[in-house]
Amino acid sequence: MAQEARYDIVIIGTGAGGASLAKRLAPSGMKILILERGDYVPREKENWSSLEVNLKGHYLAKEKWRTKDGEILEPHTNYNVGGNTKFFGAALFRLREVDFGEIQHAGGVSPAWPISYKDLESYYAEAEDLFEVRGERGVDPTEPPATGPYPYPAISHEERLERLSADFSSLGLHPFHTPLGVRLDEQHRRTSRCIRCNTCDGYPCLIHAKSDAEMMCIEPTLQMHDNVTLLTMARVTALKTGVSGREITGVLFEHDGEQVQVSADVVVVSCGAINSAALLLRSANSDHPNGLANRSGAVGRHYMGHTNSVVMALSLCPNPTIFQKTLSVNDFYGASSEWKFPMGHISFVGKLDLDTLRAGAPAIAPGWSLESMAQHSLDFWLTSEDLPDPENRVTINKAGEIVLSYTPNNLEAHKRLKHQLSKMMKNTSCEFHGAGCHQGLFDRNIFIGQQIPLAGVAHQNGTVRFGHDPLTSALDINCKAHDIDNLYVVDGSFFPSSGAVNPGLTIVANALRVGDHLLERMHARKEVPQAMQA
Numbered sequence: 001m002a003q004e005a006r007y008d009i010v011i012i013g014t015g016a017g018g019a020s021l022a023k024r025l026a027p028s029g030m031k032i033l034i035l036e037r038g039d040y041v042p043r044e045k046e047n048w049s050s051l052e053v054n055l056k057g058h059y060l061a062k063e064k065w066r067t068k069d070g071e072i073l074e075p076h077t078n079y080n081v082g083g084n085t086k087f088f089g090a091a092l093f094r095l096r097e098v099d100f101g102e103i104q105h106a107g108g109v110s111p112a113w114p115i116s117y118k119d120l121e122s123y124y125a126e127a128e129d130l131f132e133v134r135g136e137r138g139v140d141p142t143e144p145p146a147t148g149p150y151p152y153p154a155i156s157h158e159e160r161l162e163r164l165s166a167d168f169s170s171l172g173l174h175p176f177h178t179p180l181g182v183r184l185d186e187q188h189r190r191t192s193r194c195i196r197c198n199t200c201d202g203y204p205c206l207i208h209a210k211s212d213a214e215m216m217c218i219e220p221t222l223q224m225h226d227n228v229t230l231l232t233m234a235r236v237t238a239l240k241t242g243v244s245g246r247e248i249t250g251v252l253f254e255h256d257g258e259q260v261q262v263s264a265d266v267v268v269v270s271c272g273a274i275n276s277a278a279l280l281l282r283s284a285n286s287d288h289p290n291g292l293a294n295r296s297g298a299v300g301r302h303y304m305g306h307t308n309s310v311v312m313a314l315s316l317c318p319n320p321t322i323f324q325k326t327l328s329v330n331d332f333y334g335a336s337s338e339w340k341f342p343m344g345h346i347s348f349v350g351k352l353d354l355d356t357l358r359a360g361a362p363a364i365a366p367g368w369s370l371e372s373m374a375q376h377s378l379d380f381w382l383t384s385e386d387l388p389d390p391e392n393r394v395t396i397n398k399a400g401e402i403v404l405s406y407t408p409n410n411l412e413a414h415k416r417l418k419h420q421l422s423k424m425m426k427n428t429s430c431e432f433h434g435a436g437c438h439q440g441l442f443d444r445n446i447f448i449g450q451q452i453p454l455a456g457v458a459h460q461n462g463t464v465r466f467g468h469d470p471l472t473s474a475l476d477i478n479c480k481a482h483d484i485d486n487l488y489v490v491d492g493s494f495f496p497s498s499g500a501v502n503p504g505l506t507i508v509a510n511a512l513r514v515g516d517h518l519l520e521r522m523h524a525r526k527e528v529p530q531a532m533q534a
């Protein structure tokens, strides 16, 4: 075992949660160690190759998990500096105000959070500043109240999506510009960081123009604060507790082929919802036989990942859009005139190209080739809320592998959301093909809906939920373990329910909130010896 070092804070993981927290804590001057199991994503031409990224899975974690039936699961997740934000579509939504309360869904109840939207509002604003979000307020009918505008104007639609947006408006819907973390300056295209390309959602940005956690948090932190150290290729294998059982006394990790142990006043786990739960479970000891922070038995349970589908609508009009993620529709997010229960959120994925289509291997629509489908498709991303079922869970098998057990729920909502979209498309027309542009195509059954399979864990959350009651939650409202005084979990794990918008911005906002709590806690603790010295 290599020599032990002591820090004020150790943060494990550099994704949306860990990186934002590090950025918040760094100016305090505290000695901070960040441990990341992956390396930097290399800058290479493959970054923007759909063949490499989508077909070959070039950057995916090389790890095998298991399903509850023992089958191999190759997770679509990424272990690298910046975590999954290096690959995310950068749609940066606030949860809706209602998402913080209890919501009755057709498939069951989405429980209330122990904090309210108001508690997080100022942190959402800071998170939007930190990730330089481009958006517009006042159009999305479900938008929660905000104290100020977005830091940058919304990214414009290209012509095909502008037309679709007008079509949706003419149906009485309220399409709006998706809030996005891509650093595009449309007024100054020549000097803009972002060049508005077609390989963004699911790809790392070759020119570092995406607002990912590496670029917005880790890089500036390391440049400005020499009290912060990042160790890459450092996979944490276990946390040790001391004699009281209420304190983490050692963080064990593998680095350069060695087993290393460090300690810290505070240890923050930010490994992503599945790996954070796995680490706590793997750290079981005689004081914590079911895993750390797990008196409630909640650790690993209530896994949520949203019910997501990519739905391809074909129209006779071609779709030459380059950057397609600009449009969203939330008219069916809550109860509507169409149904008394929430259905979910409609937006777009990056434009599907031929290679990506081949990877998804859709059935070829009658009368279409894959090439023509790639040229004409409008590629929707549909998200419905899945509900926190305790049996949907992360466990560790005897071989030490992660086992992900998941039975989808609330599926009627998703089915109806797809049906709404199909109706919306049917009811639009164009000046060249009239109502037949979509209607005829739909009649020939060429909506190809592909529900994301279990390996798609992009929106993972909920496995180490926070709450007031130590008997039903693992973390308190500051995301500190109820059972352990210096252990925090700051990533997507803490969600008690998941809403139906992308989770990234909420993870960042919460990390900033917990950061303020930690600054207060550590400051108070450090003041005492100073005062005593005086």
Ligand SMILES: Cc1cc2nc3c(=O)[nH]c(=O)nc-3n(C[C@H](O)[C@H](O)[C@H](O)COP(=O)(O)OP(=O)(O)OC[C@H]3O[C@@H](n4cnc5c(N)ncnc54)[C@H](O)[C@@H]3O)c2cc1C
Residues within 6 Å of the ligand: 012, 013, 014, 015, 016, 017, 018, 035, 036, 037, 038, 076, 077, 078, 079, 080, 081, 082, 083, 084, 085, 087, 088, 089, 090, 091, 092, 093, 201, 202, 203, 234, 235, 236, 237, 270, 271, 272, 273, 275, 276, 279, 458, 459, 460, 490, 491, 492, 493, 502, 503, 504, 505, 507
């Ligand atoms: C293709 C794709 C598209 C997405 N699009 C969007 C989007 O448009 N909008 C949005 O809001 N969200 C999107 N997401 C989801 C978003 O990226 C995640 O919600 C977010 O990154 C989660 O943050 P996190 O901190 O919980 O975990 P992660 O970002 O996963 O970070 C966890 C980090 O911990 C490290 N780690 C894990 N285990 C260990 C260990 N034992 N020791 C040391 N380090 C460890 C990992 O390597 C990783 O760097 C997308 C995700 C994907 C994959």
Ligand code: SF4
Residues within 6 Å of the ligand: 182, 183, 193, 194, 195, 196, 197, 198, 199, 200, 201, 204, 205, 206, 207, 208, 209, 210, 211, 323
């Ligand atoms: S659209 Fe902009 S941010 Fe996204 S990958 Fe392309 S250049 Fe980078």
